[in-house]
Amino acid sequence: WFCLANPDVDESLVVSVGNEMYLALDKGPVDETHVVLIPVEHCPSMLEFSNNCYQEFVRYMEALRDFFNDQNKDVLCFERFITFKNRVGGNHCTINLIAVDRENMPADPRTVLIENGITTEINAGTPDEIRERLRDAVGDMEYFFAWLPDG
DSSP: OOOTTTTTTOGEEEEEESSEEEEESSSSSSSTOOOOESSSSSSSSSGGOOOOHHHHHHHHHHHHHHHHHTEEEEEEEEEEEOOOOOTOOOOOOOOEEEEEEESSSSSSSHHHHHTTOOOOOOOOOOHHHHHOOOOOTTTTSOOOEOOOTTO
């Protein structure tokens, strides 16, 4: 249901369609704030985004952060890239965003990630720099990438 070109797409979940990305409610949400950002064009991972697609993703993410900030919530944003074998067309990138009450947010989310096996930190930079550092870190392997509330 991730691809807008798919005749079986669940349009009732689509919230907003941009030029490069669209925002949808998650089909199996963690909670009522759980949404996904998905590229309009078939793209397996963030590493394959065009610059325009990545910039539109950032605009959506910042708008959601602003929206939830007014509700005293921070937004956790993550992509989990997993290769699906024997799937026609391969996988379609989905970036998950979940708002968390600030009072429930760990004081240092980075430490929580490190304690759970996330060992490479890629600090902010231009879209090209972020994707290049991620590509250098993971190559063609599967990965989990998180954007934390502080950047």
